[in-house]
Amino acid sequence: MNNITAYETELLDTGTKKLQYLFESKGNKSIIKAIEYTPVAKRDGRTVYNLGFGDYDENTGTILDDVNSNNGDMWKVFSTVLNTVLKFFRENKNSAIWVQGSDSAEDFMALCQPTCTKNCNEKCRNFNRRIKTYRYYVNKNFVELSKEYIFFGLTNGENPVFVQYIPENEYIGILVFKKK
Numbered sequence: 001m002n003n004i005t006a007y008e009t010e011l012l013d014t015g016t017k018k019l020q021y022l023f024e025s026k027g028n029k030s031i032i033k034a035i036e037y038t039p040v041a042k043r044d045g046r047t048v049y050n051l052g053f054g055d056y057d058e059n060t061g062t063i064l065d066d067v068n069s070n071n072g073d074m075w076k077v078f079s080t081v082l083n084t085v086l087k088f089f090r091e092n093k094n095s096a097i098w099v100q101g102s103d104s105a106e107d108f109m110a111l112c113q114p115t116c117t118k119n120c121n122e123k124c125r126n127f128n129r130r131i132k133t134y135r136y137y138v139n140k141n142f143v144e145l146s147k148e149y150i151f152f153g154l155t156n157g158e159n160p161v162f163v164q165y166i167p168e169n170e171y172i173g174i175l176v177f178k179k180k
Contacts, residue, residue, distance in 0.1 A: 131173065149178055
């Protein structure tokens with residue numbers, strides 16, 4: 001799926017229908033990260049899994065998806081996330097993956113403002129930052145990825161809808177199906 005090396009992941013038995021991969025980010029410091037696929041809906045007869053990602057809280061077994069670690073290994077971490085997509089679809093051929101950043105929620109800007117270091121005026125520069133990383137990857141590799149996957153984008157606005165993904169358009173979420 002990409003040419004950047006990735007960290008080795010370990011599939012954690014959660015005892016539930018969610019899948020959780022753990023790995024160690026070895027950048028400026030050592031951080032345990034988690035990638036989680038959680039069933040959230042049914043669409044066209046397929047189970048849709050939300051792709052969650054973030055620092056792993058070993059005490060609670062949860063993911064801190066609103067933390068920005070700045071560990072110096074962003075692309076290797078992102079490559080690791082992408083590698084689990086391949087693993088996911090190998091085991092869940094008839095499912096779909098939903099991706100939306102924790103910084104895409106309606107209340108994100110209000111929560112960001114009090115601690116923002118970017119001195120944003122009218123438009124928050126942190127808003128949708130995470131989904132932009134996924135869109136960048138899909139846009140850059142769309143022709144190749146479209147051979148195996150079907151993409152839909154969730155539009156932004158008062159009445160968001162799923163539309164056929166068109167590279168370079170802005171979406172607040174991406175829905176991915178593996179072609180049969």
